[in-house]
Amino acid sequence: MQISLGTMIAQGITFFIFIYVTMKFVWPPIMKAMAERREKIADGLAAAERGKTDLEAANARVDELVREARDQAMEIVEQANRRASGIVEEAKADGQRERERQLTAARAEIDQAISRARDELRGQVAAIAVTSAEKILAREIDASRHRDILDQLAAQI
Amino acid sequence: MASEAPTATEYVTHHLTNFAIGEGVWTLHVDTLFFSWLTGLLFVVVFWIGARAATAGVPGKLQNFVEVLVEWVDESVKESFHGPREFVGPLALTIFVWVLLWNFLDLIPVDWVPVFAYHVLGFEYTRIVPSADVNAPFALSISVFLLIIVYSIKGKGVLGFGKELLTHPFGSFPLLVPFNIILNAVELIAKPVSLALRLFGNLYAAELIFVLIALLPAWIQFVPGGAWAIFHILVVPLQAFIFMTLTIVYLSLAYEKH
Numbered sequence: 059m060q061i062s063l064g065t066m067i068a069q070g071i072t073f074f075i076f077i078y079v080t081m082k083f084v085w086p087p088i089m090k091a092m093a094e095r096r097e098k099i100a101d102g103l104a105a106a107e108r109g110k111t112d113l114e115a116a117n118a119r120v121d122e123l124v125r126e127a128r129d130q131a132m133e134i135v136e137q138a139n140r141r142a143s144g145i146v147e148e149a150k151a152d153g154q155r156e157r158e159r160q161l162t163a164a165r166a167e168i169d170q171a172i173s174r175a176r177d178e179l180r181g182q183v184a185a186i187a188v189t190s191a192e193k194i195l196a197r198e199i200d201a202s203r204h205r206d207i208l209d210q211l212a213a214q215i
Numbered sequence: 216m217a218s219e220a221p222t223a224t225e226y227v228t229h230h231l232t233n234f235a236i237g238e239g240v241w242t243l244h245v246d247t248l249f250f251s252w253l254t255g256l257l258f259v260v261v262f263w264i265g266a267r268a269a270t271a272g273v274p275g276k277l278q279n280f281v282e283v284l285v286e287w288v289d290e291s292v293k294e295s296f297h298g299p300r301e302f303v304g305p306l307a308l309t310i311f312v313w314v315l316l317w318n319f320l321d322l323i324p325v326d327w328v329p330v331f332a333y334h335v336l337g338f339e340y341t342r343i344v345p346s347a348d349v350n351a352p353f354a355l356s357i358s359v360f361l362l363i364i365v366y367s368i369k370g371k372g373v374l375g376f377g378k379e380l381l382t383h384p385f386g387s388f389p390l391l392v393p394f395n396i397i398l399n400a401v402e403l404i405a406k407p408v409s410l411a412l413r414l415f416g417n418l419y420a421a422e423l424i425f426v427l428i429a430l431l432p433a434w435i436q437f438v439p440g441g442a443w444a445i446f447h448i449l450v451v452p453l454q455a456f457i458f459m460t461l462t463i464v465y466l467s468l469a470y471e472k473h
Contacts, residue, residue, distance in 0.1 A: 062350045064237065065244040069251060069345075069354030076255045076313065081305035084262040087269040088285045089304075091278070094271030 223430050230325060230426045232340045233348060234332075244348055246338075251345035254316035258309070284308065291460065296467040298370070303466055306362070307459045310355065314414065315455035317346040321418055322444055322451070325425045346418040346454070349411070356411035359462050363406065363469045370470035406465050410458060417454050421447050 221229065234246040265281030274282060288308045292300050321344045332341040345351035367376045380399045385391040421443075428440045 060233065060235070060242070060244075060349075061240060062233075062235070062242045062244050063240040064242060065247055065348070065350040066354040066357065068243065068248055069351050070358045072248075072252060072255060073309070073313075073355055073358050076259055077302075077306050077309045079259045080262065080309050081302060084259070084266045084281070085285065085301070085305045085308070087266040088278075088282055089289070091269035091271050091274070092282060092286060095274075098271055 226430060227423070227426050229340065230329070231342070231423070233342050234338055234340045244342075244350060246341045246343065247345045247348040247351055250320060250343045251313075251317060251351055254320065254345070255313055258312045258316060262308075262312070284312065288459070292463050295460075296463050296470065298366075298467075298470050303463065307463055310359075310462055311455050311459040314346060314355070314458050315452055317344060317351065318418055318451040318454055320344045321347065321421055321425065322447060324440075325422070325429050344418055344422055346414050347422040349415045349419075352411035352414040353407070355414075355458070356407035359410060359465065360403070360407035363403070363465050366466050367469040371472055375472070406461075410461055410465075414454050414458055417450055421450060 233244040235242045236245055237243055261277070262281050262284075265275075265277040268275075269278055269282075285304075285308060288311060289300065289304050292304050292307050296303050323343065328343045329341040332338040342348060364376075367379075371379060381387075381392050381395055383395060383399065385395050385398075424443055425440070428436055428443060431439065
């Protein structure tokens with residue numbers, strides 16, 4: 059065991075040189091890298107957490123949309139059903155009305171035809187009656203005897 | 216190695232002599248300096264390569280290794296030192312890895328490097344374990360001692376530090392001031408001395424035991440040698456860790472106001 063100041067001083071200087079190099083070139087980049095990595099991991103975890111909540115929100119939204127769509131579809135179907143029955147009712151009513159109308163028209167026509175036939179018949183009957191009366195009268199009437207009536211008639215014409 | 220068949224005493228003494236240049240206190244222990252610089256450069260270069268392309272993404276194997284050590288040291292510092300860690304962190308990392316590498320040199324069989332240095336390079340003496348040379352641990356602990364003073368002043372101010380030296384722990388009564396000063400001086404000086412001697416003592420003893428084991432007959436050496444090496448694997452990181460932890464504790468004691 060020999061004390062050597064020279065060795066000690068040289069060693070001490072070397073020691074500080076190594077500390078300096080470590081402090082300048084080893085410590086900061088490693089610390090920085092580790093801090094950055096820590097941050098990156100924290101960010102990643104936060105992003106994962108956010109993703110999870112986003113997914114949950116999206117799922118909830120999807121559920122809501124599906125429910126809404128189902129409700130809407132049901133409403134539409136109901137409306138369509140109502141509409142269909144309405145149309146059927148309307149058509150029925152239309153048919154009924156048309157039937158009534160045509161029935162009335164047919165009746166009126168029939169009535170008309172009846173009255174026309176009656177008129178015709180009446181005319182014919184009258185003609186027949188006149189013809190018959192003419193024939194009867196032709197046999198009965200003496201032109202000379204009834205000259206005055208005939209003249210009177212002619213004068214009135 | 217000097218003579219053909221050294222006696223046991225000669226062998227042991229030879230192994231405990233440094234390759235020295237110069238005389239007296241200004242002697243340079245070339246082997247201690249060389250191996251400590253070698254291990255220090257290994258540390259700095261490997262860690263620098265690992266940190267150079269540090270990425271926040273997936274780290275490479277070397278970056279991973281460096282990160283594990285850096286983070287562990289940073290946590291250790293954070294536990295007891297409650298101040299800015301820009302300097303104390305690298306300081307603790309340097310101490311830990313450097314001392315660890317020093318101590319690991321003790322696990323290289325004791326004769327390999329000296330024999331190589333003697334026969335190939337022609338060096339008379341070579342000791343490869345810096346921490347078993349008292350100067351290297353003291354170089355660290357005295358540096359730490361200077362840092363303790365720097366951090367005391369940084370944390371408490373010149374006046375605060377002076378006041379603590381004069382009035383702590385017995386109180387500010389004027390008659391007690393000398394006792395305070397003496398106690399504080401002892402406390403301050405005991406820190407680097409104990410720090411250095413703990414490391415030195417452990418490694419010196421371990422080295423000595425390896426040398427003694429090397430004196431046994433070759434066919435039985437591996438039994439005690441292996442056992443001691445396995446035990447020593449525990450001592451190596453433990454001493455490095457103790458040195459680092461105590462440095463941090465001393466600095467935090469110095470930095471914090473009481």
